[in-house]
Amino acid sequence: MSITRHDTRPRMSQVVIHGNVAYLAGQVGDSHTDSIADQTQQALNAIDGLLAKAGTDKTKLLTTTIWLADIRNFEEMNGVWDAWTAPDCAPARACIEAKQAPPGWGVEIMVTAALD
Numbered sequence: 001m002s003i004t005r006h007d008t009r010p011r012m013s014q015v016v017i018h019g020n021v022a023y024l025a026g027q028v029g030d031s032h033t034d035s036i037a038d039q040t041q042q043a044l045n046a047i048d049g050l051l052a053k054a055g056t057d058k059t060k061l062l063t064t065t066i067w068l069a070d071i072r073n074f075e076e077m078n079g080v081w082d083a084w085t086a087p088d089c090a091p092a093r094a095c096i097e098a099k100q101a102p103p104g105w106g107v108e109i110m111v112t113a114a115l116d
Contacts, residue, residue, distance in 0.1 A: 006053050014052050020115045021062070022054035032104030036073040040080040043109045051113055058084070060114040061091035067108045071097035077107055 009016035016023045022044040029039030
């Protein structure tokens, strides 16, 4: 089975496709100074674009991992996540608190999605 990579850089690819699954790198917001809600929306917008590049969309999400720099921002992030997630298509999901690299980012989101 072949492997296809999109937006490849020396350290990582933004999308890796193997079989009928697209694996996305973790996505962060455009600015580490924005609110958690804004950072979450920006990361989800990036995910939408990468899913489209892979030939799929958020209705085909399989798993999601969300890292929050401060778990006290859980509800703020969830407000944006809940509005974005397609009805009846919620993926398996984990959300954990973790230091972000670089410091200042409040949220990072990584997803996998089916292609068919």
